[in-house]
Amino acid sequence: MTTHISDNSEFSASVLRWYDENARALPWRSLPGEYADPYHVWLSEIMLQQTTVVTVSSYFKKFLEKWPSVENLANAPLDDVLTAWAGLGYYARARNLHKCAATVWHKYGGEFPNSEKELMELPGIGPYTAAAIAAIAFAEPAVVIDGNIERIISRVFRLQEFLPKGREVLRDYAASVTPKLRAGDYAQALMDMGSNVCRPKGPTCELCPVARFCMAHAEGDETSFPKKAPKKIKPVKMATVIWAENAKGEVLMRRRAEKGLLGGMMEFPSTQWDDISGFDDNGPEKLQALLIELGLIDQPVNAVSLVKHTFTHFHLKLQPHVLAVEDNDITPSNHFLWIHPSKFGEIALPTLMAKVAKIVKAEQGALPFSQVRDLVR
């Protein structure tokens, strides 16, 4: 590939010099020029998928403390992994993490494979993560492309193609400037540059080691790149959710289906999440149907404030109703459980449900209710 950069090694050399002086110390990162533990690299890369460094740090430390090796993680109960993952989002990652650990332990004797090809075959590892692990943990000259690198390369070459359609062209450009040596440091350097220098809005080009190679900078239209297809509008959904508390102060919860949204996580029972785009109503009769289904009829019910939450592809409004349960026929199982709020830190409680708990705590303080998980704020 011929580009406007006459000597491609000058580009990567500038990036690596910048990294040697500016590399951030991160819990999973080795010193520049050294290679980190593949288990640490893998764990951090899975957590970092679509997730910021700030958010990941504490989770990474917690996981490593709880499961110091891939063997420990492979032999942990899935529910423990989901519990530890609670709040991080994209829970399929946690399920695949567990599956991947088991594969590495049973098929590879606890040692991660070092080739992109073999890494790609593992659950939860796609093109980006395979390249990142190969480069960062195994010194392979892989072409690593994440959102940051996509943005930098788009700007440096003033890529006219819209993404993700133009990703093949982008890959060629990225490959043309990726070094054979220190590919791991190079990738991490670009990612640091992406978050600190070549930012989506307000890039600080005066701090950029490759500004002199950057065509968009020359034109002064950095923020016009990368060009992306417009997003679709998110529909609005609504449902009623119940906080049913018994005499012991325990609350009725159920486990969601293994697959799909919030798969395998715990929730407060709710009616269907109906699309209310275009109108603004939530059939009150559905609450009665839910209470009948659970055998909780004729109990006093109090509504608290509406909980709003936005997922990747829709907005959700949840209307909690609080009820005191004197007596019931619900048998605890893996599906239905009575859980005291003081135990919420020990279950797989997604943030949406933590928000529900927080509202109830704030507005129904008279109920015996100790504390909600830290992440609720």
Add this chain to the structure above:
DNA sequence: AATACGGGGTG
């Protein structure tokens, strides 16, 4: 090729 899949930070 398009869609499903969380949650938090930012302007």
Add this chain to the structure above:
DNA sequence: CACCCAGTATT
């Protein structure tokens, strides 16, 4: 409130 983030799996 829209956009972005160390993307992957499924359809």
